[in-house]
Every structure is written in structure tokens, then in C-alpha cells.
Amino acid sequence: xxxxxxxxxxxxxxxxxxxxxxxxxxxxxxxxxxxxxxxxxxxxxxxxxxxxxxxxxxxxxxxxxxxxxxxxxxxxxxxxxxxxxxxxxxxxxxxxxxxxxxxxxxxxxxxxxxxxxxxxxxxxxxxxxxxxxxxxxxxxxxxxxxxxxxxxxxxxxxxxxxxxxxxxxxxxxxxxxxxxxxxxxxxxxxxxxxxxxxxxxxxxxxxxxxxxxxx
Numbered sequence: 001x002x003x004x005x006x007x008x009x010x011x012x013x014x015x016x017x018x019x020x021x022x023x024x025x026x027x028x029x030x031x032x033x034x035x036x037x038x039x040x041x042x043x044x045x046x047x048x049x050x051x052x053x054x055x056x057x058x059x060x061x062x063x064x065x066x067x068x069x070x071x072x073x074x075x076x077x078x079x080x081x082x083x084x085x086x087x088x089x090x091x092x093x094x095x096x097x098x099x100x101x102x103x104x105x106x107x108x109x110x111x112x113x114x115x116x117x118x119x120x121x122x123x124x125x126x127x128x129x130x131x132x133x134x135x136x137x138x139x140x141x142x143x144x145x146x147x148x149x150x151x152x153x154x155x156x157x158x159x160x161x162x163x164x165x166x167x168x169x170x171x172x173x174x175x176x177x178x179x180x181x182x183x184x185x186x187x188x189x190x191x192x193x194x195x196x197x198x199x200x201x202x203x204x205x206x207x208x209x210x211x212x213x214x215x
Contacts, residue, residue: 029212032116044098053105057177060086064174067167076163080154087144103144110137125211132204136196147173
């Protein structure tokens with residue numbers, strides 16, 4: 001009887017561990033969606049990676065606009081530095097940004113969307129929208145490099161006219177970090193390269209969240 005009871009106990013334990021394992025796996029899609037949308041360790045106030053990216057992008061666009069309207073070369077260059085700070089806090093540490101950086105946050109969005117899509121329990125809808133979010137966020141990271149490159153040119157410029165022209169271009173590209181850009185002129189902004197912005201990433205994150213809940 002003791003042998004039977006022991007065997008039964010081991011079997012029940014194995015089933016229990018297997019069930020816990022499945023439950024853990026079942027949460028992975030929601031976990032990664034949560035990292036993107038709701039909360040992530042290391043971000044300001046532990047915000048989600050996407051809200052963090054959105055906030056940094058807003059600051060970058062604001063200061064790009066300030067640069068475009070500035071009346072002196074030093075003012076243009078100061079705001080160009082603030083744009084860099086919001087995009088890449090490691091490149092310019094002091095400024096109005098949150099200290100995390102748009103590019104880092106966008107890369108995190110891309111990574112966790114990809115991980116959600118690759119989770120064993122991910123549905124077809126989750127996988128599809130994860131791909132869309134990954135593409136849009138990856139494109140934002142690439143666009144942010146372009147904005148930083150323009151800002152660096154402004155900071156190195158000795159010409160007010162040149163700096164103003166660069167600032168106008170920087171403003172347009174900084175705004176596209178959030179809105180995306182209608183590169184092919186078809187009247188719509190897609191989620192993929194080279195058009196997708198944070199707005200497209202957010203749209204498909206919301207669709208992914210719905211797909212993950214079966215709604």
C-alpha cells in the first residue's frame with residue numbers, strides 16, 4: 001500500500017508541476033505585452049516601454065520645433081542637444097528627456113513584441129501583430145538615428161542659415177517618430193519600414209492585446 005501511495009503521490013506531483021509549467025508558459029504572451037504596454041523595470045516610474053518611447057518622442061519633437069524657431073545659432077544648437085538627450089540619453093546625458101531614451105525604449109518594444117509572438121501559446125493573431133509592432137518599433141529606432149545625425153550636424157555648424165535648414169528637417173523627422181511617415185505618398189502610413197512610427201506600433205499592440213485575450 002505504501003508503494004502504491006508513494007507512486008500515486010509522485011504522479012500527482014508530476015502532474016502538478018506540469019500544470020504549473022503550462023500556466024507559466026500561458027502567461028508569457030501577457031507578460032511581454034505588459035512589458036510593452038504597462039510596466040517595465042528600469043524605465044522612469046516603471047512605465048511600459050511604449051509609453052516611455054512615446055514620452056521621449058514628444059520631448060524630442062518639442063525641442064526640434066524650438067530649434068526650428070530659434071533666433072540664434074547657440075539656441076538652435078542647445079535645442080538640438082535636447083533632442084539628442086530625449087532620443088539617446090547616453091549620448092547627451094543632460095537635458096529635458098526622461099533619462100531612458102527613445103531609441104532604447106523603441107528597441108525594447110521591438111524585442112518584447114517579438115518575444116510575445118514567439119511564445120509557444122501565441123495565437124495566429126498575436127504572431128501577426130507582434131511582427132507588425134516589431135517592424136514599426138525597429139523603424140522608429142532607425143529613424144531616431146537619422147534625427148540624431150541631423151542634430152549632431154547642427155551642433156557642429158557655424159552657419160545660422162545652415163542650422164535653420166537642418167532644424168526644419170530635424171523637426172519633420174522628429175514628428176514622424178510618433179506619427180510615422182507617408183514615404184510612398186499613397187495617403188496612408190504603414191507599419192513597416194520605412195513608414196512605421198510609434199502610433200502604428202501602439203495600434204498593433206492594442207490589436208495584439210485583443211488577440212491574446214481571444215476578443
